[in-house]
Amino acid sequence: MAAAISHLECSVCHEDFKEPKILRCTHLVCRDCIITWLQKGANQGCPLCRAPIFPRNEKQPSDYGSKVDSFPTDFVTAAVVESQRLLSSPNVCVCDASVEAKLFCFQCSIKLCSSCTKSHSKSPFTQSHTLEDLGTLSADQLVKSRHSFCSNHKDKVAEIYCSKHEELICLMCATCNHRSCSDVGSVEEAAKKKREDLKKQAVVMKTKEDTAVAKIRELDEEVKAATEKFSAMEDVVRAVFEDLQKALDVKRDKINADLCMRKKAFLVERGTSKANLESYKTGLAGHVSLMGKLASAPDDAMLGILTKLKSGLTSLQNQGVSGFISSNRKVGHLALNQASVNQLKQLLGECVCVLDSQPRRQQQMVKLHFIH
């Protein structure tokens, strides 16, 4: 039974509901099940949705039993469970489990055999009861025939409702205890009025629900739009920094190429200067040693040699070391001056603060800076 009709099954005991209590979240749990559940851990909330069982600001009750009894019982579900149980139980009479029952009494909620039916119909206490053939008895009939009983007399059907005390009562209680109550009437009448109220309340709540649904949709849309905007901004940041990186790479390569060229020219020029200077030095050294020899040579020999060496000596005497070194070839300075360093710093600073307001224009601006 329980497996087939899951909405009649308690989520704690996994059996058909026994005295189903309506929790604040509107979920149903058997009375005893919710008490056991609370005794295990009062703060664990509804077994189905974890919503708090008691209002947050309320003190935890010491006696769960009476607290749970104050929760409303779902009589409709209870009646459906009861009717299912009755219909699925064997049709045997209350007098003897081996005797087949033929009829069902709605008021007594019992199955009767033929002979018990006779005495039931004769008794002045039960002769007015409504009987139904067990062959045609339906769950719907059982649910509809269910009676509420007087809140003071559990065996008397409640026919009257006192609006002042919000109580279902029997005729006797109405005349004895509620005589001075102003709004006492039939259960049907009171129910009709309440049903109208319920309808109105449901309309109000439905409107509120619709508003909440609309608001949730609005929030979702807002989040979606913002997510798109953020990711667009991320794209801009990525693009800006890619541009910056490209521009920096170009600038670096240009500076490096320039440095490389200058280095090559410098080395070539200095190499030539050194080679020339070496040959000048060798010439000087040769002449110095020759002159040493000539100092002790015979007069005529010295004079004859000197005449032949005259042009070479003059050229060596006139030449100086400075003539071999190019004065304009220097390492020089790096072209990357303080102004361009400042420009880069400013650019990066602006990126961070301007991006969130005008990302597109900023990207444009960054590009322009590097075109120059």
Ligand SMILES: [Zn+2]
């Ligand atoms: Zn249960």
Ligand SMILES: [Zn+2]
């Ligand atoms: Zn719940």
Ligand SMILES: [Zn+2]
């Ligand atoms: Zn009866």
Ligand SMILES: [Zn+2]
């Ligand atoms: Zn019987």
Ligand SMILES: [Zn+2]
């Ligand atoms: Zn009563």
Ligand SMILES: [Zn+2]
């Ligand atoms: Zn009353």
